[in-house]
Amino acid sequence: xxxxxxxxxxxGPTAAINATLSGVIRGAKKAKAxxxxxxxxxxxxxxxxxxxxxxxxxxxxxxxxxxxxxxxATPSAALGSCRKKLPAPVLxxxxxxxxxxxxxxxxxxxFFYIGGNDSMDTVAKLSVYAKLVNYEIRAIGVPKTIDNxxxxxxxxxxxxxxxxxxxxxxxxxxxxxxxxxxxxxxxVEIMGRDAxxxxxxxxxxxxxxAGVDYIYLPEAPFSVDSFIEDVKKALARHPNVVIAVSEGIxxxxxxxxxxxxxxxxxxxxxxxxxxxxxxGIVKEKIGxxxxxxxxxxxxxxxxxxxxxxDITESVQTGESAVRFALRGSTGTMICIKRYETENYEVYxxxxxxxxxxxxxxxxxxxxxxxxxxxVTQACIxxxxxxxxxxxxxxxxxxxxxxxxxD
Amino acid sequence: xxxxxxxxxxxGPTAAINATLSGVIRGAKKAKAxxxxxxxxxxxxxxxxxxxxxxxxxxxxxxxxxxxxxxxATPSAALGSCRKKLPAPVLxxxxxxxxxxxxxxxxxxxFFYIGGNDSMDTVAKLSVYAKLVNYEIRAIGVPKTIDNxxxxxxxxxxxxxxxxxxxxxxxxxxxxxxxxxxxxxxxVEIMGRDAxxxxxxxxxxxxxxAGVDYIYLPEAPFSVDSFIEDVKKALARHPNVVIAVSEGIxxxxxxxxxxxxxxxxxxxxxxxxxxxxxxGIVKEKIGxxxxxxxxxxxxxxxxxxxxxxDITESVQTGESAVRFALRGSTGTMICIKRYETENYEVYxxxxxxxxxxxxxxxxxxxxxxxxxxxVTQACIxxxxxxxxxxxxxxxxxxxxxxxxxD
Numbered sequence: 001x002x003x004x005x006x007x008x009x010x011x012g013p014t015a016a017i018n019a020t021l022s023g024v025i026r027g028a029k030k031a032k033a034x035x036x037x038x039x040x041x042x043x044x045x046x047x048x049x050x051x052x053x054x055x056x057x058x059x060x061x062x063x064x065x066x067x068x069x070x071x072x073a074t075p076s077a078a079l080g081s082c083r084k085k086l087p088a089p090v091l092x093x094x095x096x097x098x099x100x101x102x103x104x105x106x107x108x109x110x111f112f113y114i115g116g117n118d119s120m121d122t123v124a125k126l127s128v129y130a131k132l133v134n135y136e137i138r139a140i141g142v143p144k145t146i147d148n149x150x151x152x153x154x155x156x157x158x159x160x161x162x163x164x165x166x167x168x169x170x171x172x173x174x175x176x177x178x179x180x181x182x183x184x185x186x187x188v189e190i191m192g193r194d195a196x197x198x199x200x201x202x203x204x205x206x207x208x209x210a211g212v213d214y215i216y217l218p219e220a221p222f223s224v225d226s227f228i229e230d231v232k233k234a235l236a237r238h239p240n241v242v243i244a245v246s247e248g249i250x251x252x253x254x255x256x257x258x259x260x261x262x263x264x265x266x267x268x269x270x271x272x273x274x275x276x277x278x279x280g281i282v283k284e285k286i287g288x289x290x291x292x293x294x295x296x297x298x299x300x301x302x303x304x305x306x307x308x309x310d311i312t313e314s315v316q317t318g319e320s321a322v323r324f325a326l327r328g329s330t331g332t333m334i335c336i337k338r339y340e341t342e343n344y345e346v347y348x349x350x351x352x353x354x355x356x357x358x359x360x361x362x363x364x365x366x367x368x369x370x371x372x373x374x375v376t377q378a379c380i381x382x383x384x385x386x387x388x389x390x391x392x393x394x395x396x397x398x399x400x401x402x403x404x405x406d
Numbered sequence: 407x408x409x410x411x412x413x414x415x416x417x418g419p420t421a422a423i424n425a426t427l428s429g430v431i432r433g434a435k436k437a438k439a440x441x442x443x444x445x446x447x448x449x450x451x452x453x454x455x456x457x458x459x460x461x462x463x464x465x466x467x468x469x470x471x472x473x474x475x476x477x478x479a480t481p482s483a484a485l486g487s488c489r490k491k492l493p494a495p496v497l498x499x500x501x502x503x504x505x506x507x508x509x510x511x512x513x514x515x516x517f518f519y520i521g522g523n524d525s526m527d528t529v530a531k532l533s534v535y536a537k538l539v540n541y542e543i544r545a546i547g548v549p550k551t552i553d554n555x556x557x558x559x560x561x562x563x564x565x566x567x568x569x570x571x572x573x574x575x576x577x578x579x580x581x582x583x584x585x586x587x588x589x590x591x592x593x594v595e596i597m598g599r600d601a602x603x604x605x606x607x608x609x610x611x612x613x614x615x616a617g618v619d620y621i622y623l624p625e626a627p628f629s630v631d632s633f634i635e636d637v638k639k640a641l642a643r644h645p646n647v648v649i650a651v652s653e654g655i656x657x658x659x660x661x662x663x664x665x666x667x668x669x670x671x672x673x674x675x676x677x678x679x680x681x682x683x684x685x686g687i688v689k690e691k692i693g694x695x696x697x698x699x700x701x702x703x704x705x706x707x708x709x710x711x712x713x714x715x716d717i718t719e720s721v722q723t724g725e726s727a728v729r730f731a732l733r734g735s736t737g738t739m740i741c742i743k744r745y746e747t748e749n750y751e752v753y754x755x756x757x758x759x760x761x762x763x764x765x766x767x768x769x770x771x772x773x774x775x776x777x778x779x780x781v782t783q784a785c786i787x788x789x790x791x792x793x794x795x796x797x798x799x800x801x802x803x804x805x806x807x808x809x810x811x812d
Binding site: 009013045048049074075076077080081082083164167168169171172173175176178179180181204205207208209210293294295296297298300301302303304305307384387388389390393395396397398399400401402404 | 415419451454455480481482483486487488489570573574575577578579581582584585586587610611613614615616697699700701702703704706707708709710711713790793794795796799801802803804805806807808810
């Protein structure tokens with residue numbers, strides 16, 4: 001099918017979402033050279049910017065293909081992002097009418113949306129509406145999320161780089177906290193509302209000899225009593241105890257150990273301070289020196305230590321999306337699949353986005369130890385290849401150089 | 407003077423304190439080869455471990471000189487640290503008697519103490535006591551502190567690496583926060599109780615085009631009213647406002663904008679949450695989306711992005727200390743001096759530690775703009791060379807490899 005192509009970025013930024021954008025652009029440039037498409041558009045601020053008719057010509061923005069390398073090493077979403085949730089796809093809905101009017105105006109026949117769960121929801125809805133109005137378009141979701149919580153894919157682009165930053169930071173924190181002889185507990189709070197994937201990365205430094213004492217994930221009910229027992233046991237072993245905890249830990253009744261109660265546009269509860277909450281608990285129940293560290297959004301934008309494996313796969317995911325679209329795929333999400341071989345190797349599939357959108361992939365039972373305060377070797381084996389390799393970084397004035405459209 | 411050498415690390419860790427240790431060891435190995443000294447000891451956990459007779463033979467620990475490269479790339483204090491404050495040096499004091507008994511036992515004639523203000527205080531007191539008891543020893547303070555607040559030295563080892571991490575993080579946060587169109591304020595809290603040096607590093611990304619909106623230092627009285635006016639002005643210019651703030655900001659009466667009120671062993675007030683305090687103020691007075699990020703101890707241990715300039719100078723500072731001691735210097739601190747030339751170049755001096763200890767070097771008036779919400783070009787010119795270059799990092803399993811004595 002001939003026509004034009006558009007790509008957008010949505011949801012929270014990662015260190016790899018621009019690499020995926022670069023992959024789509026690389027694939028699109030090839031498709032253009034092969035005569036399949038004519039124009040390569042980018043939407044500013046996702047579907048929100050598209051609705052405001054804010055498009056950018058990506059073909060000329062990256063006339064020099066070398067600029068794509070800089071884009072790939074730039075964190076966050078260069079096109080801008082949004083958190084817009086589309087309404088249910090009902091014939092005649094004003095939002096959809098506007099979107100499809102613009103599709104027609106620009107003759108958009110290839111639509112790529114890079115994002116997480118909520119963005120896959122957008123792709124699914126657009127696909128449904130396209131069928132309703134009989135508009136031929138290939139709409140494909142390109143996954144990204146540091147949370148690694150998308151179903152059907154072995155892992156998500158962006159996760160490996162965040163995991164590498166977390167593992168590195170934990171390793172450095174382990175050096176830092178080891179210096180004093182006074183009993184002290186350091187609690188590192190890691191992102192992950194419902195899925196503890198990012199927090200499992202705190203286990204990786206153990207491959208190099210130094211490990212955290214405990215890892216608590218939202219997948220297992222958190223018990224304050226067991227936690228205090230764990231900490232006491234660790235303090236009996238050595239003075240400096242380091243604990244990794246997911247922001248989303250909750251008790252057996254499902255109550256977050258700490259929650260502000262506010263909700264975001266998608267109805268998710270906004271969390272703060274599981275680490276701070278545990279800090280208070282240790283102070284009260286044990287009384288030793290205790291500190292909590294929130295890695296915060298640094299973990300999702302630390303491009304300066306991006307995983308080469310992650311960035312390479314992110315580019316490939318974008319390229320694959322274009323390839324699958326040209327072959328006729330629509331209403332799908334590109335999934336990374338791992339071969340069951342000894343050496344880590346992946347391939348790509350395009351799977352029905354409807355069956356993926358809004359499903360959450362949790363850390364499975366077999367990746368957690370029996371006490372639910374650590375991870376298993378199987379979990380480490382799963383994680384290890386994802387953080388391998390370092391993306392070359394261009395420094396300017398001693399600071400990583402970043403790409404910007406403006 | 408013939409005899410043995412001992413080196414210790416004290417105070418809070420940095421990314422460069424092990425590079426300085428390496429420098430002392432490199433200098434000591436040379437001095438040993440030249441026949442000046444016999445044994446090279448390290449004290450575990452600083453003067454506290456020394457008092458417990460916990461020494462380590464550094465010459466054999468680094469029989470393979472290649473291990474020093476790994477030590478130089480390892481954050482924190484490999485020998486361990488302490489926060490012990492020595493009493494006033496009065497003849498017959500039990501602590502000093504114990505220390506000098508151990509000096510005699512091991513024939514320690516060269517004493518190197520790597521640390522910040524409080525560690526220089528230890529060197530000064532030991533020098534005074536050595537004269538009182540007529541014990542010939544060359545005691546030299548080797549500076550380190552990410553805070554850059556030591557007097558007499560152009561800058562301190564450890565500062566450049568922390569500044570590089572902060573500048574890189576700020577640059578990545580600027581990418582991250584730029585994606586949405588909704589007005590939002592991001593407040594980044596940076597370490598610095600009394601001196602705002604680390605916070606000034608937030609100005610460096612402006613060299614690459616992207617800059618923070620405001621920088622607030624503890625050196626200038628903080629006014630909540632002016633702050634709110636500043637934020638409103640920035641929000642009128644663009645939706646995403648990023649502010650760097652030192653943890654030590656205080657009002658015109660000297661009250662910290664946020665302080666827990668607890669004091670550490672040296673009587674310093676322990677601070678938490680200037681960022682959180684400002685977050686609350688913006689929420690209340692402006693009501694837009696607001697978030698605060700505490701870079702926390704990551705800024706002092708991020709060896710994976712250490713400044714090559716800083717690490718090189720840190721090694722040189724350690725080597726210089728041994729050189730000055732061999733020439734007879736004692737009761738001194740090694741200072742880095744900058745030539746007044748166009749190209750950045752430094753030399754080293756050994757200056758009286760008594761006149762340095764416990765003095766605080768603040769960010770000078772001419773480095774702050776008139777409105778006291780940003781820094782001047784002179785400040786950026788001072789900072790820029792200190793973050794240049796990247797220390798090569800050895801990765802193992804995708805995570806930086808670290809040295810450990812255990």
